[in-house]
Amino acid sequence: MSTLLAVEKLDVRHGLLQAVRQVSFDVAEGETLALVGANGAGKTTLLRAIAGAHRPAGGRISFEGGDITSLAAHRRVKRGIALVPEGRRLFQNLTVEENLRVSSAARRSGSWTVDAVLEAFPLLRPLRHKRAASLSGGEQQATAIGRALMTNPRLLLLDEVSLGLAPVVVEGVYRSLAVLIQGGATIVLVEQDLARAMSVADRVVCMLEGRVVLEGPRGALTREQVTEAYFGLRRGATA
Amino acid sequence: MTWVSAVVHGILLGGVYALLATGLALMFGVMRIINLAHGSLALIGAYMAFLFTEHVHVSTYLALVPVLPGALIVGYLLQRTMLERSLRAGQLVPLLTTFGLLIVIANLLQYFFSPDVHSLDEGNIGTASWQVSSSLTIPWFDVLTLGVAVVLLGGLQLVLRFTQLGRELRATAEDADTAELVGINARAVYARATAIAVATAALAGVFYGMRSSFDPNAGANQLLYAFEAVVIGGIGSLWGTLGGGIALGVAQAVGGQINPEYFALSGHVVFLAVLVARTAMQARGFRLTLRGVG
Amino acid sequence: MNAIAADMSGTRVQRWTPLSVVFTGGLAGVVVLLAFAPLVLGENSQNNLIQLYFLVIMAMMWNALAGYGGLVSVGQQGFIGIGAYAAVFLSVQNSLNPYLSMLLATLIGGAVAIPVAAVVLWLRAGAFAIATWVVAEAFAILVSLDPNPAIGGGTGTSALLPFNIRYTPEQRLHYTYWASLGAVAVLLLLLFVLLRSRLGGSLQAIRDDEEAAASLGVRVLLGKGILFVVAGAGSAAAGTIILAWQLSVLPLGPDSIFGINWTAKMIFMVLVGGLGTFEGPIIGAVALYILQTYGPNGGVWYFVLLGGIAIAFALVLPQGIWGTIQERFNVQLLPVGYRLRNFTKGTT
Numbered sequence: 001m002s003t004l005l006a007v008e009k010l011d012v013r014h015g016l017l018q019a020v021r022q023v024s025f026d027v028a029e030g031e032t033l034a035l036v037g038a039n040g041a042g043k044t045t046l047l048r049a050i051a052g053a054h055r056p057a058g059g060r061i062s063f064e065g066g067d068i069t070s071l072a073a074h075r076r077v078k079r080g081i082a083l084v085p086e087g088r089r090l091f092q093n094l095t096v097e098e099n100l101r102v103s104s105a106a107r108r109s110g111s112w113t114v115d116a117v118l119e120a121f122p123l124l125r126p127l128r129h130k131r132a133a134s135l136s137g138g139e140q141q142a143t144a145i146g147r148a149l150m151t152n153p154r155l156l157l158l159d160e161v162s163l164g165l166a167p168v169v170v171e172g173v174y175r176s177l178a179v180l181i182q183g184g185a186t187i188v189l190v191e192q193d194l195a196r197a198m199s200v201a202d203r204v205v206c207m208l209e210g211r212v213v214l215e216g217p218r219g220a221l222t223r224e225q226v227t228e229a230y231f232g233l234r235r236g237a238t239a
Numbered sequence: 240m241t242w243v244s245a246v247v248h249g250i251l252l253g254g255v256y257a258l259l260a261t262g263l264a265l266m267f268g269v270m271r272i273i274n275l276a277h278g279s280l281a282l283i284g285a286y287m288a289f290l291f292t293e294h295v296h297v298s299t300y301l302a303l304v305p306v307l308p309g310a311l312i313v314g315y316l317l318q319r320t321m322l323e324r325s326l327r328a329g330q331l332v333p334l335l336t337t338f339g340l341l342i343v344i345a346n347l348l349q350y351f352f353s354p355d356v357h358s359l360d361e362g363n364i365g366t367a368s369w370q371v372s373s374s375l376t377i378p379w380f381d382v383l384t385l386g387v388a389v390v391l392l393g394g395l396q397l398v399l400r401f402t403q404l405g406r407e408l409r410a411t412a413e414d415a416d417t418a419e420l421v422g423i424n425a426r427a428v429y430a431r432a433t434a435i436a437v438a439t440a441a442l443a444g445v446f447y448g449m450r451s452s453f454d455p456n457a458g459a460n461q462l463l464y465a466f467e468a469v470v471i472g473g474i475g476s477l478w479g480t481l482g483g484g485i486a487l488g489v490a491q492a493v494g495g496q497i498n499p500e501y502f503a504l505s506g507h508v509v510f511l512a513v514l515v516a517r518t519a520m521q522a523r524g525f526r527l528t529l530r531g532v533g
Numbered sequence: 534m535n536a537i538a539a540d541m542s543g544t545r546v547q548r549w550t551p552l553s554v555v556f557t558g559g560l561a562g563v564v565v566l567l568a569f570a571p572l573v574l575g576e577n578s579q580n581n582l583i584q585l586y587f588l589v590i591m592a593m594m595w596n597a598l599a600g601y602g603g604l605v606s607v608g609q610q611g612f613i614g615i616g617a618y619a620a621v622f623l624s625v626q627n628s629l630n631p632y633l634s635m636l637l638a639t640l641i642g643g644a645v646a647i648p649v650a651a652v653v654l655w656l657r658a659g660a661f662a663i664a665t666w667v668v669a670e671a672f673a674i675l676v677s678l679d680p681n682p683a684i685g686g687g688t689g690t691s692a693l694l695p696f697n698i699r700y701t702p703e704q705r706l707h708y709t710y711w712a713s714l715g716a717v718a719v720l721l722l723l724l725f726v727l728l729r730s731r732l733g734g735s736l737q738a739i740r741d742d743e744e745a746a747a748s749l750g751v752r753v754l755l756g757k758g759i760l761f762v763v764a765g766a767g768s769a770a771a772g773t774i775i776l777a778w779q780l781s782v783l784p785l786g787p788d789s790i791f792g793i794n795w796t797a798k799m800i801f802m803v804l805v806g807g808l809g810t811f812e813g814p815i816i817g818a819v820a821l822y823i824l825q826t827y828g829p830n831g832g833v834w835y836f837v838l839l840g841g842i843a844i845a846f847a848l849v850l851p852q853g854i855w856g857t858i859q860e861r862f863n864v865q866l867l868p869v870g871y872r873l874r875n876f877t878k879g880t881t
Contacts, residue, residue: 518656
């Protein structure tokens with residue numbers, strides 16, 4: 001499998017804070033990478049830097065072999081990177097359908113259309129013309145994922161899709177994700193829920209205070225190892 | 240019956256304000272920019288129309304053919320060169336840029352056109368009016384102006400609701416950061432918004448020039464009235480701008496009926512009253528959700 | 534020890550740096566020196582310096598509102614006009630000493646700011662800006678409609694009489710000079726104290742995140758209210774100085790004491806000097822003063838230059854002269870904020 005995304009020695013500042021320190025990792029095509037870590041570990045900043053919302057202070061990001069480190073966010077969408085932001089960040093005053101259609105500005109070719117999204121997330125069908133502000137958390141999450149899918153991305157970045165949602169709802173979201181993964185999508189998934197993360201991922205990267213502290217294929221890591229790395233308890237050796 | 244006349248003229252005056260205010264509302268709604276140079280840009284529209292009709296002897300309305308597209312281009316460039324950079328530096332910096340622009344434009348106009356007054360010819364419709372009753376005469380030109388305002392606002396509303404540009408404008412206005420993340424080129428969207436805003440300013444300027452005479456320093460008051468219309472109508476609402484303009488126009492006309500010197504003051508009083516009332520109503524809801532917070 | 538703690542060890546919080554001690558002392562010294570100016574400098578220079586002083590006051594007040602309070606007011610000229618007219622009224626109508634009238638007028642300006650604040654402070658940014666402009670216009674119109682002969686209605690009024698029956702023109706010049714220098718010193722000191730106090734911290738918090746500040750118990754409206762009242766009084770003080778300097782004032786028209794031109798100048802000074810810095814407004818006032826005194830004498834090209842410089846700054850140096858210096862060299866001359874020393878990673 002070829003490398004779709006390569007992050008090399010990335011440094012990203014968030015205000016005064018160094019949020020991402022010398023982070024490097026690759027994502028192969030068709031792979032699902034889980035990015036785990038406690039709050040403030042730098043996961044969201046990293047994802048936003050990959051999507052283009054944050055300018056890195058140092059390092060390199062390559063996508064499909066080309067350097068995109070200084071590329072504007074909307075151009076990265078055109079190249080095929082789509083981010084589902086933390087907290088959904090839907091356009092509250094637009095309807096579900098408008099939220100979906102507004103992102104087609106990137107106009108990439110592919111099979112995702114409004115109808116396709118509504119088929120993948122049938123709960124949205126009756127909500128098509130409802131304002132995003134009036135949706136429940138789960139409905140908003142579905143819309144946000146759909147909005148990213150509308151750009152027909154090659155790389156899907158998901159930031160904390162389970163945040164603030166009831167377990168039942170999270171279940172539904174992850175079922176849809178499983179379908180996407182089965183379809184061969186390349187996904188980087190930020191997730192605080194370790195169990196969930198390790199259930200869908202091919203590889204796991206654990207971050208602590210901006211650095212990568214543990215990395216490896218899902219099968220090679222025990223939950224214990226990941227938990228230790230997560231909290232910074234360096235009792236065992238890193239994998 | 241003169242009160243009815245005052246109200247009617249106030250409504251028509253509201254059309255003038257709404258026409259000028261549309262561009263202001265657009266720029267503030269989408270980019271949070273208070274464009275102090277808006278009146279000056281409208282004036283440029285009037286002067287350009289004047290230049291055109293001086294050399295090409297056609298009706299003023301035809302002058303809109305070169306003036307409006309020119310204004311679109313000017314607006315686009317203005318955003319891409321000056322306002323975009325100013326916005327990046329902070330919310331307050333466009334205030335300085337547009338203020339600088341206002342001064343530069345007013346004085347350059349004075350240099351090229353002299354401080355003399357000019358006016359545009361409104362054609363046959365200018366003197367025509369509808370004698371409704373012995374005390375109520377409605378000038379057709381004012382009705383036309385109101386009509387143009389309504390059509391403009393309606394058209395913009397349709398664009399906002401049903402076109403991709405409109406969706407992008409609304410999304411970017413709400414959350415430019417996320418808009419970029421879904422593939423919208425926020426800077427291009429802003430440039431288009433400013434282009435439209437300047438074009439509406441030029442349109443308003445031409446109609447203003449037909450309605451009354453103008454000189455390089457005209458429109459300081461008009462700018463304030465336009466801003467008042469936007470705020471009364473509720474920032475972010477296009478139809479609100481029309482409502483605000485009419486409310487202001489009626490307040491001014493009625494006040495002016497009581498005493499001509501109260502014309503502007505009545506508008507200001509109504510403006511402040513509306514704001515106080517709106518804040519009070521919001522505060523009632525606000526207090527329920529935020530108990531005990533100083 | 535984890536990474537962040539390692540970075541932070543050896544860090545101290547300090548307020549006064551050696552540089553700021555020197556500078557503050559120097560500034561106080563300059564003020565004292567300037568007090569001797571009427572004894573050595575000519576009439577022209579004193580007139581010019583008075584102009585500089587009221588420009589400094591206006592810039593400081595607008596900066597206090599916009600830079601520290603996040604309140605963009607396009608209506609401070611309302612208070613300038615109130616200051617001038619209140620001073621005229623008290624000295625003409627009530628035959629009070631003109632300088633006493635100026636002091637009282639300053640307080641009146643602050644008092645009027647209270648009900649105005651009650652109306653406008655609740656409004657969000659855009660509405661707030663326009664509302665302050667409207668209030669200023671309303672004041673101007675009310676004054677122009679006032680039938681009282683001391684106010685003079687639309688034709689304006691003059692403080693010539695109250696000054697001339699007490700002082701010679703030379704005395705008026707000297708006393709006005711000292712009054713305006715004094716006003717600058719007092720207002721500078723007042724703002725300095727306010728910003729170093731808890732209010733200053735609250736304002737910084739409000740500027741960063743209003744909701745978060747409120748949830749922590751910061752009295753947001755009270756903080757903004759205090760700023761607004763101080764700015765109202767300060768603007769009124771500037772108005773009284775203008776009155777003492779030019780003696781006659783008009784309520785309406787392009788040269789009106791209530792004119793939007795004053796706000797235009799305030800915006801220019803603050804943004805050229807550096808918004809949100811303490812030193813910036815002073816620098817901006819000096820810049821405008823230099824432009825006014827040594828630039829082309831009025832007319833079209835003076836204004837084109839003014840506007841052009843404003844645009845240039847907005848595009849190239851949006852943080853203003855001092856803001857840019859402060860960022861680049863990490864300097865602070867007047868110890869208003871807090872500084873982190875020896876913070877190895879990142880910047881303060």
